[in-house]
Amino acid sequence: MPPTRSTTIEDVARLAGVSRAAVSKVIRDAYGVSPDMRAKVQSAIDQLGYRPRASARAMRGSSYTLGIEMPNIHNLFFPKIITGATQALENTRYQLILAPTGATGEEDHGETIEALVDHGVDGLVAISSRVSLEWLERLAETVPLVVIGRHYDARHFDTIVSDDAAGTALAVQHLYDLGHRRIAHVTLAGPGLEPGAPHQVRLDAYLALMARLGLTPEVIASESSETGAYAAALAWLQTVDEPVGVFAGHDELALGVLTAVAELGRAAGQVSVVGYDDSSIASHPMISLTSVNQSGTQVGARAVRLLLERIAGRTAPAHEVMAPELRVRRSSAAPSGAAPRDPSDDGERLITT
Amino acid sequence: MPPTRSTTIEDVARLAGVSRAAVSKVIRDAYGVSPDMRAKVQSAIDQLGYRPRASARAMRGSSYTLGIEMPNIHNLFFPKIITGATQALENTRYQLILAPTGATGEEDHGETIEALVDHGVDGLVAISSRVSLEWLERLAETVPLVVIGRHYDARHFDTIVSDDAAGTALAVQHLYDLGHRRIAHVTLAGPGLEPGAPHQVRLDAYLALMARLGLTPEVIASESSETGAYAAALAWLQTVDEPVGVFAGHDELALGVLTAVAELGRAAGQVSVVGYDDSSIASHPMISLTSVNQSGTQVGARAVRLLLERIAGRTAPAHEVMAPELRVRRSSAAPSGAAPRDPSDDGERLITT
């Protein structure tokens, strides 16, 4: 039955013959209500199909709503996070709402986060990497906050990160072990990734690792989109004849690189591509992209759980690091062999830190 | 600057030396405020970094928030809709929030829609296909509503549909023209698609068309996921030797079918696959899936515009139909030729209704 907008707590109270406060207690599962009262009120609620207005609740107590701010909805990693978050919220009185940012290329993700706060969410999960540590710290003094993917030692909010340095090591080492001695890194262009942002950490780790391996780093800057990476990779690959490995900052970028590779007709050993996120499409046999896996559903679920803890009263910051794994697939191969891709090889080798 | 939760309209009024009502007028752009007052108030607002609470607004006037209910976030068609909607909302005082359904396999999408209403949205866009016409009509008496993808002649809400019958015709005719005489249709399993739901319309159109072409219809039921389609297609293909065309209800299903095809090592002419939605991944050269395009961004933008019209006062229902187009790619080919796929062929032929 659709909500007959107009049944308020008042109506329920009248029907049940009790006070508004009593009804409020029942729906909040609060202390001080007899089984008798509960039954009476519950029946009235059911009868009227009553639903408490979240906006009214938000004015005084809690709205029982969690917000997720989500940049770039095209990135296939995010659906996983949301799935995990939704599942973790099951059998909870909490509801989830999402606010999309960046679809319009707008830069101020703070706007979106604030909008979520305006809606009276009880807590929020932020993913965006375009907002500063100080800003987040200040925000966190106001509302329970969990930030995904920022390597911060924050004081007022929790963080969940995949160990991006380790993930980068897995990727680069894999390419090195295959025999590649020229290994490029496709990362996000543009001014000022925040320090501690995943792509910044990956970039730093890449540079450090290349130095350690005695190789010359080559950084390819790209917009955060498949087409951006395609264009950047195409331009770069045309200047390159020898076999190369390409470590892309995330799968969407990797897909763009693969497009360029396909267009130039290079074999897998000629150009080995490794992505990051292991998004759903990476494992498709026609793509078969080697990628660093960070379990999105797990991240989403964990984020929500931390948030609920915080709402329940915890103030000590929690900082969780999840170990990434490398899923080796056909997009990466030994340069010497340069064997044509063998579609029947679906073997997926797993490397863990 | 993050929101210093605590600045209220009261604070602004005090600082500007005016009444709360005056401030309210300014932020709503309402009638009866002098340029002088506007300047004074605006400066106070800026100075304090004041932001009106959407939840408080929702209690009396409008929250300036639109809600989108979104089933199955994995379906790559939805990001496009959201992008379109976000863009249409630019330079508007309206904000967008999303509520995800179905990630948990829960069946009652009405729940999610109601939750959005509870948050005091001024209007909402519904996409889900698991809710009845009557329910929606009743809901629409309460809140401005636009429904995407339902072939209804609704009285109280607007609809936007792609012409699914025409799209189906494009797909099936294309397979027929290639030379296929055995053409199957992968559709959503499970009880009770609502009549008027896109997949129901596509199924009906498929059956009608097959009858008209004098062919025997073969319907393959699948869960709404890539893995579901993979399993269903794999089982079916193993019973089939001759060349077949497969028309999948949407791209996610088509990807599953392609997985099965790849696993069985059949060539494109052996099994020609056509999808629906032309999601971003379909055009990737390594996938190159022939698909029926319904412009998601356009649909999203249009939906928002209709909603704003409704909020502005329109009550006469609007029902828009968008013409689909067929993007022909390498996943479909003539059965006789059975030529191996040629990666250099990126030609994209376009068929319009």
Next chain:
DNA sequence: AGTGTTGTGTAGAACGCTCTACATTCTGTG
């Protein structure tokens, strides 16, 4: 019997905003 305690219910303020009604000040007109 008198005094806590505990359990159960209610009244009513408060949350931050919008909106209706009204008061006041400016215009322009006869």
Next chain:
DNA sequence: CACAGAATGTAGAGCGTTCTACACAACACT
């Protein structure tokens, strides 16, 4: 110069909840 109207501002109720008192019983101990 009186007066209608327009323009501009304010007071204060109201939106649907929750939450802090507090009232009243019922019960347990001295």
